[in-house]
Amino acid sequence: MLGDTFPWFFPTLALVLCSWLAIASIEKGRAQSLVGSAVRWTPPVMFGCLLLHRFVSIMQLDATHMEVLQYLPQDASLGERLRVLLTGQAGYEAAALVMVVFAACAHRLPSLQLLGENAANVARHRIMNFTAICLLMTLGLLFPEHAYIATEPLPQQGILQPPSLSGALLPLLFALMVMFSGELFAASSTYSINADFSTLARKASMKNGLLIVIALIWISTKPATWTAWIDDPSVGTEAIVLLMGIHAAVSLTLIIRPSRTIESRLLYGERRSFALIAMFGVCAALMLLSACMLLNSTSIFATATGANLYGFWACAAVLGAMLLSQFMPTLGFDAAPRPEAWWLRGMALFIPMVLMAFSPMTAYILPGVWLALAWTLVIPWIVESDVRTPQVRFVIAPLVATTVAGLAIPMMAQATLLPALMLAIPALLVAFIGMMVHNPTASNSTL
Numbered sequence: 001m002l003g004d005t006f007p008w009f010f011p012t013l014a015l016v017l018c019s020w021l022a023i024a025s026i027e028k029g030r031a032q033s034l035v036g037s038a039v040r041w042t043p044p045v046m047f048g049c050l051l052l053h054r055f056v057s058i059m060q061l062d063a064t065h066m067e068v069l070q071y072l073p074q075d076a077s078l079g080e081r082l083r084v085l086l087t088g089q090a091g092y093e094a095a096a097l098v099m100v101v102f103a104a105c106a107h108r109l110p111s112l113q114l115l116g117e118n119a120a121n122v123a124r125h126r127i128m129n130f131t132a133i134c135l136l137m138t139l140g141l142l143f144p145e146h147a148y149i150a151t152e153p154l155p156q157q158g159i160l161q162p163p164s165l166s167g168a169l170l171p172l173l174f175a176l177m178v179m180f181s182g183e184l185f186a187a188s189s190t191y192s193i194n195a196d197f198s199t200l201a202r203k204a205s206m207k208n209g210l211l212i213v214i215a216l217i218w219i220s221t222k223p224a225t226w227t228a229w230i231d232d233p234s235v236g237t238e239a240i241v242l243l244m245g246i247h248a249a250v251s252l253t254l255i256i257r258p259s260r261t262i263e264s265r266l267l268y269g270e271r272r273s274f275a276l277i278a279m280f281g282v283c284a285a286l287m288l289l290s291a292c293m294l295l296n297s298t299s300i301f302a303t304a305t306g307a308n309l310y311g312f313w314a315c316a317a318v319l320g321a322m323l324l325s326q327f328m329p330t331l332g333f334d335a336a337p338r339p340e341a342w343w344l345r346g347m348a349l350f351i352p353m354v355l356m357a358f359s360p361m362t363a364y365i366l367p368g369v370w371l372a373l374a375w376t377l378v379i380p381w382i383v384e385s386d387v388r389t390p391q392v393r394f395v396i397a398p399l400v401a402t403t404v405a406g407l408a409i410p411m412m413a414q415a416t417l418l419p420a421l422m423l424a425i426p427a428l429l430v431a432f433i434g435m436m437v438h439n440p441t442a443s444n445s446t447l
Helices: 010-020 033-059 066-071 080-086 088-104 119-141 166-188 199-220 223-230 238-263 273-298 305-329 339-358 360-383 392-412 419-435
Strands: none
Touching: 010 080, 033 080, 033 166, 066 080, 066 392, 080 088, 080 305, 088 119, 088 166, 119 166, 119 238, 119 339, 166 199, 166 223, 166 238, 199 238, 199 305, 199 419, 223 238, 223 305, 238 305, 238 339, 238 419, 273 305, 273 339, 273 360, 273 392, 273 419, 305 339, 305 360, 339 360, 360 392, 360 419
16 A cells, blocks of 8 residues: 555645645745746645555556455446446545645636736635645545554455545545635636736636535535445545535635625725724624524534533634634735635634534534625624615515524424525525625615
């Protein structure tokens, strides 16, 4: 097995992915171009080696390979071997390979080439940053140690049935959501150059919207990986990886990218500090209430105290990161129209994913995070006095109603997380659509 022969492989891969976070600095200057190219293409080469090694082992029916021992008899047909390739670990290796190749070549996208070489490279750097973050957080889940290290002694059980073909959909969905979310992250976080990323963002948003619907429908069919995680949420499975992808796609498509357009229409900001405090307060209340109610409705914890403490801990980590990130504008990271709000939403995007990588049960905070993100779009327009307040009947009342439904209705379901995720999306849509069509210069009537 690869892990036995090259024990340094995955630590090296993680280090190179970390270097992708500083790719813009590494590629500066002619003297650094060779180093930059090496850093840029090392992950695609390494993931390609992983996939090639697995492909050869399965096609040759290598008797020392774990998936061959588990799923394939020595007279396995070509179709049986290809099925194991599609539904087994090779699917995740192929997904990772596609993601890093896409990120490394993103500057060649037609939507970016039209903007010029400089803008295209800046967007590529952002996409590489986002892809590296997603892979670093999911590396332990996508590439577990047991998939690359032979067990001693070798297992003696009979040939098992290969995983269902529907399981191949999970790595495909995750890879596509990371790719398109990376485009949205680039379009949302690039302020240092004068470039219009609206075409890129519009196409990525439409594709992400379709992927979100497909992913939620697929989860509702109760695939094996989802059922296994719901039965024991303390153990991470590939379902957590898909939830990370869905969270990133939802947050960037419906909140973070639109906020760039919406907040550029805000005025100077009379009572701006109070609006920021209100955003923190509403985020804290919604996240804590949602997380504690969802955790209490499950059989994970023996007592309500344990569920409430865990929910408080998970939400405190996200809220603490939101508060600490408010120092970023004072350090020069203040290019966004409202940098403090941008960093608040950025932490709501990344910190839940970080927590899920280490403690899978923190996925239960996602519905509350989504509801909180929806309100961050609307609160500045309600609190600040130099802009028109959104219409009550078109924005505020529907947002209150969908928020209450998102909090209460999942409590009536047996498996609470999926209904809570689905019912948080209407609140996001109300905030997104309502604020995109809101006219900030009209009279202050709210009726």
